[in-house]
Amino acid sequence: MRNAIVDYAIPRAKLADAKARDARYKSTEATAALVEQARRSFTDLSTTGEGGEMLLFLLAERFLQLPQILCKMDLKTDGRMHYHGADGVYAGVTDSGILKLYWGESKIYQKVASAISNCLSSLAPFLVEPEGESAERERDLVLLSDKADLSDPALTGALRRYFDRNSPLSNRVQYCGVALVGFDADFYPSDGGKAVSKEIETAARKELEGWRTKIGNRLSAEKLNLFEIHFFCLPLPSAEGFRDAFLKAMGLRNES
Template sequence: MEDNLDTIGKALTEMARGELTELSSLLASACTHDINENKINCYYLKVDANGRPRLNELIKYMSMKITDYTIPRNRINKAKQKLIESGCTDEITKIALEARKLFTKLELTGEGGELLLFALTESILKFPQVLCKMSLKTDEQMHFHGADGVFLGVDDNDMLCVYWGESKLHATHSSAISECITSIANILKMEPDVDSDIRLIDYIDLDNSSLEEAIKNYFDYTSPSYDQLRPCAVFLVSFDHSAYEKSNTKLTNENIREKIENDFLKPRIQLRSATLDN
C-alpha cells in the first residue's frame, strides 16, 4: 500500500465496524462541548414508551460485539471465508465461544466498559480498533492492564492519530473524568515506563499486511513518518444522573435530554485538563 495518510485514513474508516443507526433506538445525543481543543459528546440512554431505560437492550447490543472486540480480524475473516466456501458455521461458532471465555468472571472488572468503549468508538467515531488486547491475555480471569483500547484515525492536519482508550464507570462524571485523565496521561506523553503499551503495536492486526507495515512506520522513531504520529485519547465516561430517578411522572426521552442538557450547559462545567509536555 502507498504510504500516504489519505489512503491510510480511508482504509481505516472503512474498517470501522458498526453504524450509528444501530444505536439510534438505544442512545441519543444530549449535548456537545468543545473544550481546550477537545470534543466531548454526551449521550443518554433512551427509555421505552413505558418510561423504562433500555439497559437490557444495550447489554444485548454489546454482547453482539464480543467477537469483533476480542478476536483478531485475520481469524474472523478466515472463519467468514470458510463459511462462504463450505456453508458450515463451525469456525464462526468456535471463535464466538472462545471470545466469551476471554472475559473474566471477577465481579469487579471494567471489561464491560471497555467493550462499550470499543463499540461506540468504532460505530460513532469511525476509529477502528487495531489491537485485540483481550486475545493477548495469558489468564482469562485476570484483567488486562494498560490502555483499555487502541484505535487509529487520520486527522484534518494529515497526522496519524493513535487513540489510547480509557473507560470509567462512576457515580459522578467529575471523578470518572479525573481518573481517565490520570490513567492515560503517561501514555500520551510517550513516557519510557509505558513503552510496553507502545510495543504492543507490533501485534497490530488489520488482516492487511501492506497497511500494517505502512502504519508501523509511523511508530518507528528512525522513520521520517514518525513526525506525523500524534498520540491522542478517547474516553468513555459513564455515570449516574438524576434524570433517571423515580418520580410520579413517567420518564420520557425529551425530559431526560432537557435535564442533562441543563446540567451540562447551565452553567458550563469546568473540566480539568492535563497539560502534556512536548
C-alpha cells in the first residue's frame, strides 16, 4: 500500500506531468517530490480511516477495474483534517453509454456489525437522496464537474454528456456504491501463534454467510436493495493493529 500512495493521492494529470519532466531532464526529482506530497496529505491521527480508504481504492481499481475519478486526498487543505464527502468517487460506462458513478465508503471497526451498519448508513445518502442542491452527493458532483481525473475516452465522453444539462443524454447515469468493511476476526492465531493459511481461509468462508446476512439486513434498513453496490469484507487480526501498522508504514508513527 505504501508504494501506491502516489497512484492514490495524486491526480493522474499531475503525475503524468512529473513523469514527462523527469524524462526530459533524465531525473526522478519531480516524481520523488510527488511521493513526499502524497505522504504529507495523510493524517497521523490514531483513529484515521485513511488506510481503509486507500485499500478500497486499490481493490476497486485493480479487481473491479473501476478507475477513481475523484480522490478526497487531493481536496484536503490540512493533512490532519478529513474531507467531508465520499471516500472517493469511481466510475464506469456501459456499452450503451450509460455513466455509472460509484460512491466509495470504507469503515474499519472492531465489530463487524458496527462496520457494516456505519458503512452503509454513510453511503446511503449519496444514493437514495432526491436530486437537488441539498443532496449529499451534490458537493462531490460539483467537484467532479471541475476536477474529474480521467484518462479513458469513453468515460470522459460519458461524464461530459452528464454535465451538459442541455444534452438529452445528461440523464443517462446510474448511481452505485463500492464499500469496504474491515473488522476483527477471531480465526487468526493469537500474538506469536501460527496457523495454516488454508485453515484461515476455510474459517473465513464459513463466517461469510453471517456477514452476508448482516449486509443484507442493513441494505434493507437503508433502502439500498435495488442499488448496485460492490462490497469488500476484510477480516483482520485487529482493526486497531491495521491502523497502527498503516501509520508506521507511512512514516507517520515511530516504530516501537
